[in-house]
Amino acid sequence: MRHKTLAAISAVTVVVIALLFSAWIERDRAKSVAAVAQIVHGNPSLGPDKIRKYGCYTCHVIPGVDGAKGLVGPSLAGISGRTYIAGELPNSPENITRWIQHPHAIEPHTAMPEMGVTDEDSRDIAAYLYTH
Numbered sequence: 001m002r003h004k005t006l007a008a009i010s011a012v013t014v015v016v017i018a019l020l021f022s023a024w025i026e027r028d029r030a031k032s033v034a035a036v037a038q039i040v041h042g043n044p045s046l047g048p049d050k051i052r053k054y055g056c057y058t059c060h061v062i063p064g065v066d067g068a069k070g071l072v073g074p075s076l077a078g079i080s081g082r083t084y085i086a087g088e089l090p091n092s093p094e095n096i097t098r099w100i101q102h103p104h105a106i107e108p109h110t111a112m113p114e115m116g117v118t119d120e121d122s123r124d125i126a127a128y129l130y131t132h
Contacts, residue, residue: 040093040127042120047128054115056125063132073112080130086110096129097122 048065051057057068061075082091086107089095098105100122103112117125 040097040123040130042097042123042125042127044124044127044131046124047126050117050121050125051128054117054121054125059112062129064128076129077132086112093126093130096126100125 059070059072062068101117103110
């Protein structure tokens with residue numbers, strides 16, 4: 001009987017630790033999202049709608065955006081951890097928003113089209129990409 005009691009206590013302990021760890025990760029993620037939003041001056045929760053609005057999802061794989069399975073451009077998964085954007089532009093909030101708005105001003109021969117992305121929309125898209 002004692003063995004079953006210890007096993008039950010162990011199982012409950014594992015579940016409690018897993019729940020606490022999950023809550024800790026989510027709390028840190030929420031802090032990260034808020035920090036990125038401040039740095040980029042955008043709203044990451046608006047990013048997916050803006051990504052769909054401008055058709056980014058048709059050319060790129062973008063985590064968390066339904067249908068974003070394009071293979072024309074590179075995957076945008078983990079873009080916040082990359083050193084460069086477009087292979088030459090140092091990765092920073094200012095540069096990613098510039099790239100989203102005016103890729104041909106940075107790389108004239110890029111296949112990425114000029115889509116008329118506004119300042120606000122580019123910041124929201126960048127904020128989303130930096131959090132996914």
